[in-house]
Amino acid sequence: MRIHDDARQIRDELEQQNAARVSVALFGQPGAGKSSLINQIVGKKVAEVGVETDKTVDQKEYAHNGLILVDLPGYGTQRFPKDTYATKFALESFDLFLCVTSGKFHAADTELFRKLDAMGKVCIFVVNKHDELWEDGVTIEELEQRKREDIYRQVGKRVEVLFTSCRKNTGLGLLSETIAENLDTAKRERWLRGAKAHSLKFLQQKREAAEKYVTIAAGASAANGLNPIPGADIAVDLSVLMKLFVELRECFGLSDKILNSLKESAIPTVSAVANNVIRYAAKEGILLLLKQFIGRQAIKSVAKFVPFIGQAVAASAGFTITYAVGSSYLNDCHELAESILRDELGR
Ligand SMILES: Nc1nc2c(ncn2[C@@H]2O[C@H](COP(=O)(O)OP(=O)(O)O)[C@@H](O)[C@H]2O)c(=O)[nH]1
Numbered sequence: 001m002r003i004h005d006d007a008r009q010i011r012d013e014l015e016q017q018n019a020a021r022v023s024v025a026l027f028g029q030p031g032a033g034k035s036s037l038i039n040q041i042v043g044k045k046v047a048e049v050g051v052e053t054d055k056t057v058d059q060k061e062y063a064h065n066g067l068i069l070v071d072l073p074g075y076g077t078q079r080f081p082k083d084t085y086a087t088k089f090a091l092e093s094f095d096l097f098l099c100v101t102s103g104k105f106h107a108a109d110t111e112l113f114r115k116l117d118a119m120g121k122v123c124i125f126v127v128n129k130h131d132e133l134w135e136d137g138v139t140i141e142e143l144e145q146r147k148r149e150d151i152y153r154q155v156g157k158r159v160e161v162l163f164t165s166c167r168k169n170t171g172l173g174l175l176s177e178t179i180a181e182n183l184d185t186a187k188r189e190r191w192l193r194g195a196k197a198h199s200l201k202f203l204q205q206k207r208e209a210a211e212k213y214v215t216i217a218a219g220a221s222a223a224n225g226l227n228p229i230p231g232a233d234i235a236v237d238l239s240v241l242m243k244l245f246v247e248l249r250e251c252f253g254l255s256d257k258i259l260n261s262l263k264e265s266a267i268p269t270v271s272a273v274a275n276n277v278i279r280y281a282a283k284e285g286i287l288l289l290l291k292q293f294i295g296r297q298a299i300k301s302v303a304k305f306v307p308f309i310g311q312a313v314a315a316s317a318g319f320t321i322t323y324a325v326g327s328s329y330l331n332d333c334h335e336l337a338e339s340i341l342r343d344e345l346g347r
């Protein structure tokens with residue numbers, strides 16, 4: 001039985017997944033919408049909007065679901081001169097940068113971009129307040145093209161330019177998808193799990209990242225096998241499953257407040273699923289769920305990510321159960337998130 005060797009490997013894998021962080025720094029002129037974008041990206045109001053103190057205050061850092069979003073102060077101001085800026089704000093340490101603009105594009109942004117570009121950093125240009133882009137007799141496509149050309153000209157190369165509106169909730173899905181595409185595997189998975197889904201495509205990618213996480217956590221729970229399950233010949237680690245369920249709720253944006261409102265939904269399937277997600281959150285609930293799956297004869301483990309947990313664990317009875325339990329919770333969370341998102345997108 002290689003299960004004990006596998007156990008250590010899975011625990012390490014789970015620890016790595018939990019420890020992964022993605023740090024994104026936003027810069028741009030005060031009022032461009034950096035704080036608003038941070039709130040949209042995490043799907044929660046963490047940053048204060050409309051405070052025009054960016055020029056004088058230090059960097060502001062917001063941590064959420066493994067994401068670290070940093071609102072950088074103005075570049076090359078009296079307080080933060082250019083020559084010490086990169087060191088002071090540890091620019092080298094960030095995974096990705098967003099240059100946020102609206103209205104006119106500023107020379108300070110170009111200069112900071114050049115510095116980042118020279119450091120080999122990924123920087124995506126976000127033209128926010130897309131809803132305010134309007135000119136009599138000019139199509140929106142033409143106006144977007146002008147903005148793009150203006151940025152290309154100023155920075156001297158064809159960079160990635162995306163358009164968003166925090167007010168109308170447009171372009172945010174593509175922004176998060178593009179950020180994901182620019183990260184390496186571990187960071188991408190963390191980003192997918194942590195950032196809010198603004199598009200069905202992103203939600204699907206989030207689901208896939210969550211499936212991998214479920215496999216690893218279920219494997220760790222089965223391999224640790226600390227708590228014997230009454231009435232069955234298996235032992236699992238309940239605390240790992242509880243943490244998994246917390247992570248899944250966070251991953252799909254299901255706060256207690258949202259769950260409680262979904263519980264009252266007029267759509268019977270939604271309220272039923274919300275009730276399940278709430279009920280199975282506690283330890284007693286997890287035990288209930290485990291028992292349900294133990295009672296089923298025909299469950300097979302069809303894990304896609306067996307390489308991450310090892311054959312011995314994947315073949316064990318404990319894993320068959322923990323994986324089924326984790327997958328069922330994931331399905332419920334995903335279903336609720338999809339109904340919320342379809343509602344937000346108006347379809
Ligand atoms: N019309 C419009 N206003 C926005 C948008 N995003 C942010 N704002 C507003 O612009 C102002 C500045 O936003 P804030 O996020 O604080 O910008 P920051 O200074 O770059 O952090 C606030 O009044 C926001 O409500 C948008 O997409 N469209």
Ligand SMILES: [Mg+2]
Nearest residue numbers: 034035048071
């Ligand atoms: Mg701000």
